[in-house]
Amino acid sequence: MRRSVISALVLLGAACGDRARATAGAADTPRPDFSLRDTACVATLDGEGARTEPPVPRLAAARRLSCVIEDGSPPRALVLVADTAAGLVTGILLLDASGTDTVQRLAVEQDEPPVPGVPYFVATDFDADGARDLALRRWAGATGNVGHEVWRFDRRDGRFVHDSALSATVSIRPVPDRPCVEGRTKGGMAGLEYEAQRLCRAGGRWRVEWEESQEADVAAGRLVRRVREWRGDSVALIRVDTLALPRP
Numbered sequence: 001m002r003r004s005v006i007s008a009l010v011l012l013g014a015a016c017g018d019r020a021r022a023t024a025g026a027a028d029t030p031r032p033d034f035s036l037r038d039t040a041c042v043a044t045l046d047g048e049g050a051r052t053e054p055p056v057p058r059l060a061a062a063r064r065l066s067c068v069i070e071d072g073s074p075p076r077a078l079v080l081v082a083d084t085a086a087g088l089v090t091g092i093l094l095l096d097a098s099g100t101d102t103v104q105r106l107a108v109e110q111d112e113p114p115v116p117g118v119p120y121f122v123a124t125d126f127d128a129d130g131a132r133d134l135a136l137r138r139w140a141g142a143t144g145n146v147g148h149e150v151w152r153f154d155r156r157d158g159r160f161v162h163d164s165a166l167s168a169t170v171s172i173r174p175v176p177d178r179p180c181v182e183g184r185t186k187g188g189m190a191g192l193e194y195e196a197q198r199l200c201r202a203g204g205r206w207r208v209e210w211e212e213s214q215e216a217d218v219a220a221g222r223l224v225r226r227v228r229e230w231r232g233d234s235v236a237l238i239r240v241d242t243l244a245l246p247r248p
Helices: 002-014 017-023
Strands: 042-044 062-067 076-083 088-095 102-107 119-124 133-140 146-154 159-162 180-186 194-202 205-217 222-231 234-244
Touching: 062 119, 088 119, 088 133, 088 159, 102 159
Parallel strands: none
Antiparallel strands: 042 119, 062 076, 076 088, 088 102, 119 133, 133 146, 146 159, 180 194, 194 205, 205 222, 222 234
8 A cells, every 4th residue: 555655646746847846745754843943942842741640741940942043153952941840941041142141031831841862942044144933833634734933033233033933834844045935734644645835035025936735536546736826926827736645
């Protein structure tokens, strides 16, 4: 069964052109949430959880990280503040250059506690401007989808600003060397159903560069893939491809 599914995905990628082939089958390819440039700025849960039912992860009440926010600048201290009883991060503090006084506090909400071995916080550059942005893992779904709250660093005033577009992008990851991010929402049919998109920042805002979706038409026994790209001042449907639905 698996061999027939893989063969079908290969054929589907071939039918969708070079750009579509780059994303075909990605639902079955393990990939990191982020391109991690600063390993010191990644927070992973320590411990396996308290003896409670259900288990509550052991988060430190205050976890201090040393992060290079801007290229060429000294590291800055960030502190992750947590509700240890609930096992949730409740705030992020940005400290001054001396590392003693708080210059900004970000109020945060996590829907689910972190899980052992999976980074729940990272500072990485999402828009390729040479400054690290912040991402806090907020939730994770049964099909592998992951949601984050994201704050971009505003170099004009040296503060972090919540980014609603990036926070709404499921399973977000930066595109190397471009001011772009990609997201992918996996649905049913073992990942054969999905929605994906690329957002790129230009003129002070995020714009969709392309969107791609694939859904199963079970009654017709086929998969339908739609590809949309930015044309002029809107996103236009440029291609619809079909493939026979793999048999179980």
